[in-house]
Amino acid sequence: MQSKKRLRAVFIIFILLLGATIGKLFHAQIIKHEWLKERAQANWDREIPFGPVRGEIVDRHGKLIVGNELAPTLYFMPAQNPDPEGAAAKIAPIIKVDQKKLAKKMNKKDYMVKLAPEAKNISKAQADEISALKIPGLYTGVDFMRSYPNGELLSRLIGFTGYDGEGLAGIEYAYNEFLNGTGDKIRMYTDARGISLPHVDDDFKDGVEGSSVVLTIDSEIQKIVERELSQAMEKYDASQALAIVMNPKTGELFSLASAPSFDPANYQDANPDIYNRNLPVWMTFEPGSTFKIMTLAASLEENLIDLENETFNDPGYTMVGGARLRCWKREGHGHQTYLEVVENSCNPGFIEMGRRLGEEKLSAYIRDFGFGESTESGIAGEAKGILFAKDAFGPVEQATTAFGQGISVTPIQQVQAVAAAVNGGMLYKPYIVKEIIGPDGKASQSYVPEMKRRVISEETSAQVRKALESVVANGSGRNAYVDGIRVGGKTGTAQKVEDGKYKEGDYIVSFIGIAPANDPELVVYIAIDSPKNSVQFGGVIAAPIVGRIIDEIAPLAGISAQKGQIEKEYRWGDPITFEVPDLKGLTKDEVAKQQLTMRIEWHGDGKKINKQLPISGTEMNEEDVIHVYTD
Structure with missing residues (x-):
């Protein structure tokens, strides 16, 4: 009897253990199967x-x-x-x-x-x-x-x-x-x-x-701009060059270019000074006469000058704080209206505008136009520029600032400021990215125009536009004139500074243009650093480049011919221009048979031309050189 009880107990224990084993197997093989499989695979993975x-x-x-x-x-x-x-x-x-x-x-x-x-x-x-x-x-x-x-x-x-x-x-x-x-x-x-x-x-x-x-960039506009920079580098043997094209009504950047460039697929072969420096936002230098647009806008806003009914006499210099500050024209411009002061880029005339504005108002307008701080464009490496400290802003500094000397600004700051001066007075933040598109094809982030503040009135802006158009038709910016398109603009010629001293004969020449001048859709800025083989003036070197760019990109920006353009009269000394012929595919003998009158410089020892600068159809001056490259 006792043995039967023991046998029964052993059997029950066996059944319980079997059940527990089956349960454990079920739990492991069925319930925890995926978890255990993942743990095992992690060891084998x-x-x-x-x-x-x-x-x-x-x-x-x-x-x-x-x-x-x-x-x-x-x-x-x-x-x-x-x-x-x-x-x-x-x-x-x-x-x-x-x-x-x-x-x-x-x-x-x-x-x-x-x-x-x-x-x-x-x-x-x-x-x-x-x-x-x-x-x-x-x-x-x-x-x-x-x-x-x-x-x-x-x-x-x-x-x-x-x-x-x-x-x-x-x-x-x-x-x-x-x-x-x-x-x-x-x-x-x-x-x-x-x-x-x-x-x-x-x-x-x-x-x-x-x-x-x-990006906000238009690649077709970018190609045109980079081609022009490449031609300028070749023609003037410049150390570097830069360009910006922006919509003044939105702040969208259509083109941002620096020369020389590099191959991003082989960046290791490039000089780090090239790929680490995006010149339009990184480079700082004295703006020269392009900065006079700010002085003009501030003076008009404060009703301190009358462009057409007030005159100014320029003997070639003016005395400020015991210093003789000269005009670029040594003998002076004589009696002229203030509109002619702008057309002639007369330094003493702008010094007078700065004097009338006074230290506080001139400084306030400069900062309101965005100088001395980042534009917040979102572009890596942007600099802030350098303005005079308040305790160092004496009469001489006030005078030189009025015509763009003694301060340091970035190209993108200049474009932002000029855009505000001509678009009705609104300072827009420049931006380079339009939107971020996720893997699903939908925009995860969009960027829209951002107005920072109003700087001047629409009425003042209209006067600035009129003056800048007159500069291109009658003044120092005549080389930027484009038939059928109302172009306005301002030249800039800035002497470079090294170790606190101006370098003799070394300049950055620039031109900033707007189109159409009556209702701008484009601001185009070009600066050429240390050009050679030419007179170093912005009106001679940079203005024609801006004119060609505007002429070519106008259709891409939806700009057509306008009425009311100021007619440009030919003056003695104006360059004779011609359209560059298409020489690609020709041999040296075939080019010789065409009996072309312009200078041609050959590069390479191949039989046929596979590249030329400037490209065919470009307008160039009689004394310019066509560079041809053989295969």
């Missing part, structure tokens, strides 16, 4: 990463500026290949690297070795050739590298990415958090020795593409 798809950079019309192209990278699992030296011997000739260095890397004891930099970002053709060898343990990961369909276009604005795909300069750096993506991954499952597990299928882990950045 070996990932081959795919490079992240970085967002594109496009212009305002959606035209590609920076994209991506396939660039595979090789990975090697030493445990799956007993002969790494033999594998290296097959791979090295294809990717053109040192076989011994590659073999050393492939002999590492890691479970997986990324063969970088030797086999990072190889071509698809190389990857296909290597794949056909079927080398055990060798895997191809998908990587991407930046592609530039327009070559060097916008290089100093867009910047570049580094070895790891992170933005290092320009737009790539400033908007890196939006452009960055996370890459896909192939998940392979192996044992501790790196041998594939036959009973577990490989897995795929999806990444997230980066967002695209839509």
